[in-house]
Every structure is written in C-alpha cells, then in structure tokens.
Amino acid sequence: MKVLTIAEKELREYLLKPGSISWGVVFPLVFTLAFAVRFGDVDHLAPGLLTISVLFGTTSFVSSSVIFERRLRTFERLLVAPVSYLEIVLAKVLTGSIFGLFVGLVSLLFLRFFMVYPIWSIPFLAVYLVLSAVAFSALGLYVSLVVENPINAMTWLNLIRLPMMFTSGAIVSLLLFPRWFIAVGLLTPMTYAVDGLRFAMLHYYDVVNPLYALLVLVLLAMVFVYLSVTRIERLY
C-alpha cells in the first residue's frame, strides 16, 4: 500500500517537470513522428521507435524525480518514514513505468497511422511493453542513484540511452551488421525489448528468441531493483 501512496505522490509532483517533458515526451514523440513522416510505411521501424519512446519516457521521469528529490532533500523524507528501501524503489519504478507506458501508447497511436499491417498480438504487445517499461525504469533509477551529482544524471543517462538506440537494432536491424556488432547488441538491454516488441507486433524477431527476451527483461528489472536498493543503503 505504501508503494501506491508514494507512487501517487511521485506522479503529482514530477509529472510536469522539464526533464520529464523534454526528454520523456517531446523527444521520443518528435523522433517517432519524424521517422513516420519521412518513411511512410514504418512497420519494420515501429517496434524500435516504440521501444525508444518507452526507454526515454521511463528513464526521464525516474531520473527527474531522483534529481529533484536528492537536490531538495525530499528523498530523506521517504528515508525517515517507516517504509523499506524496497518499497521506495518499487514506487519509483512503478511511476516511471506508468509514465513510460503512457508515452509509449501515444507513440503507438502515431505509428498506427502509418503502419500497413495490423499488430500481430495485442496481449504479447502488452506483456513486452510492460516488462520493457519496468526494466528501463529500474535502469534509470539505478543510474540516477549512482551519479554523485544528481544534476548530471540526465547527461549520464543520455550517454547510455543514445548509443543503445543504435546498438539495439531499434533503427537498423542488427542482422545487417557484422557478428561483433551483434555481440555488442546482445549486451544492450534495449535489444531484448526491441526484439520482444518486434515479435509481438510483426511476428518475427531479429536476433533474440521472444521467450529469451522475456526472461532477460524480467531479470534486468530484478537486478536493477536490487542494485537500486543496495545503492540507497550505501548512499545513506
């Protein structure tokens, strides 16, 4: 219950913060629209663009909340309350995921205008979208907690997010690259989200088996939640 209480507060407090809006909404939606308008038929690009939207939506919201909370010391308010660090982490991951999913859904609506084929499986799409949002949200939280100066969190996140857009096969299929690049792609968390969504939307995948993608996304979410909890323990 405390998770929901904190999550509700997070949404009210950080929904309209500049970091959430610029990197979390404007960038992914403009990016999606630019590709859709330029290429018209975006079926093969749609899973990648959708993943980019979810990645930027979740991580921007989470890091925005952590930046403000660490700077204004409102984070300490949660730390002295009778709630566990896990509850705090889960609340932040939950709100980041909700925000990211919302951005993802708006992005999907745009994409549907330009897609020729119908979505292959809505339930699979929902599963991969939710798992991607949770995993990215946890990743964003961990990075924001690791950065010593919270003001630099967005810069560090971009250092991770922007290269991932290319190494994950979100824009250009990994199959078109040499084997060493595919290996780099397999080390990129976003690859599993892109291929999972590709399977759900188009019923094929590039390099990662959908079941494997699902398991890795669950594992990533759990690992980054665990790392975030231990990071808070170390920070305070």
Added chain:
Amino acid sequence: MAEAVVANNLVKRYGDFEAVKGISFRVKRGEAFALLGPNGAGKTTTVRMLTTLTSITSGEAYVNGFNVRTERLAVRRSIGLVPDVSNLYDELTVRENLLFMAKLYDAPRERVDELIREFELPADKKFGKLSTGFKRRATIAAALVHEPEVLFLDEPTNGLDVHSARAVRSLIRALNRRGMTVFITTHNMVEAETIPQRIAIMKAGRIVAEGKRSELAKLVGRKTVVRLSVEPMSSSLLRALERYNPSFEEGKLVFEVDNLDGFLEELCSLKVELGFRVTSLCTEIPGIEDVFVELTKCPCRGCPL
C-alpha cells in the same frame, strides 16, 4: 526505559575523516535537549545517525528503547524529524503534503486538519509558493502528523526572520510543555538559551561539556557581574563588601560574584543596617554564548576563531 535517546560511544567515519568521535549522552523522556556547536562540529551527523538517515560506524544508539542499528522501522515510526531545510513537496498543497505524510505513517486524516488549524497553515496553497516562515511551520507540522514521541529538529530557525524564528521557538516550547521529547541541534544562542533544559556542547566531533545552563556556566568559571550605585556611598559599606573585591566603573561599584542570591541577601541586610539607598542595580548573568565561546574557541595563539 526512562530515556528517550541514548547514545553510547557513537562514531561516524567518512573514509579517513571522523565526523563524530565517540560521543555519549542520554536524553530523558519529556526533556528538551540541545546539541550546540559550531559549523562542522558533527551535530547534524549525530542527528542523522539517531534518525536512521545515515549508518553508525561504531557505538550504540537507542531511540525510545529501539536499537537504531537493528530496529530502524520501529525507530522511524516513533520519531519526527525536522531537517535543516524545509523539505516538503513543492507541487503539492500543504494539505496534500500532510495527507501524504499521514498515509505514510498510517495516521488518521483528521490529524491533518488538526495540524492545519493548530499551525494556522494555508491548507490549499502549494508548498513551493509559501514564505520561508510558513514553509518551516509546515515542515514541523509534517513531522508531527503521527504524534511522535521524540521530535528531532536540526537548526530549526535557520534562515528565518526574527518574527518567524520567535514563532517557531514558541511552537517548539509548547510541544515540549505537552510532554514531547525535543532534541534540537543549533548554533543559535537565542535558541540555546530559550528552548532546552539541558545542553551538550560539541566541538570537532566530540562533546566538550554537558549539563544545565547554570552547570555549564560554572564549568567555565564565569561569575555574575553586579553593577551597583548607592547613596550615600560610605566607607563602612565598602569595608563590608570588601571581600567581593569591588572595582569602580563610571561611578558604580562592580562586583564579580559566584552566588548572586547570597550577595543580594547580604546587600539587603547592609541596607537596613547602614541606611543607604540603592539608586541602580544591574546584573550580568553569564549567558550560554559566553560558555559556548569559551569551550569552543580555537586553542591557537592569536587565532581569530
């Protein structure tokens, strides 16, 4: 346990730097206790350890009988913390902030309305739009939502104007009168003079003195200064008060006395006996500022600190 806060040989180390160097003290239930010290003395670090905000390197601490190391959630449930900055959520109104805190601590909603009335807070104004004084009041109110047994206040009047600072101080005194244990850290002498019953003075991570204000004054050997003018001045009066070693300043007799009550009693009986009239009498009781300066001054020769 009769004590609300117990610290035994508390140490906090950040890498090679030892911020708190093995301090021990006890705070009774219902007492107002102050940690007084210059910036960097380790006051805030001590509060952060006692409120579970930072880990204890070594030593033991108990708050309301709960071990700060092993019973963190129980400690958190029983305390309220007002940090040195007013840290509620800017985008939420005062009521929303307090309701959020009430939900976190499982406190009844009615308590929020009670606090809004008691602290005269603008309930529907966003916290970010409040004046510094109201932000402070709201932050104190937020720490009281769950009616904690011990209230920790770190530099509670930091950055407040005179009127707001006075209001906050009288609020803290009122809470203490109602039986709440109050633990404040401060370097503000007015606060140290008016709020706590007992004071511990910290310097460079250690407690250098602890006790009531009068006990601390004795500790540094400060005497009460009495300035007296009488009419007519007689040699018999001077002889009678000779053992107080009087001096003359601007036509007044100046004494430094250990026991003010005893001195005044003697003066009254001399007045009856010698028949003089007291035209003015001033006393300068050593304040906590004198004690603080004496105990925390830098030992270097010629150092201005």
